[in-house]
Amino acid sequence: MCLGFPGKIIKMDEYSAVVDIAGTKREVSTMMLPDEVVIGDWVMVHAGMALAKMDEEEAIKTLEALSDLADEMDRMETDEAR
Template sequence: MCVGVPMRVVSIEDGNAVAEIDGVKREASLMLLADEVQVGDFIIVHAGFAISRLDEEDARETIAMMREAFAPEDMA
């Protein structure tokens, strides 16, 4: 299963963003996005690429659902 993860952009340099969620940081290319991305924006990161920009409310809702779906107690 492939999952795109909502992450908050913490820095941008040379067309690449560093994005973070729960202390985990990943680099993501911004080359697939038509939308302008700023530090503090939320993006969906999949396989090293930002594939979508989303508003904070949608990002937080998605993150909450992912945390619930992938909760460690479900991994028995």
């Protein structure tokens, strides 16, 4: 299974962009995007590649769901350690 993360484009050049994914900044390739993107757009990022442009509302919902999942996994790990 592959997991992609929504990132907001904060800087870009011809073939790459810097995206902010929940406060972490990563440089990603934009060569796989079929549509033109601009600073402020949201994209789905996987393995260093921006794969698709995303709606901001959907991107934020996805980040919240991923955060909730990570929190639950942390709780489960803590419970198992007891």
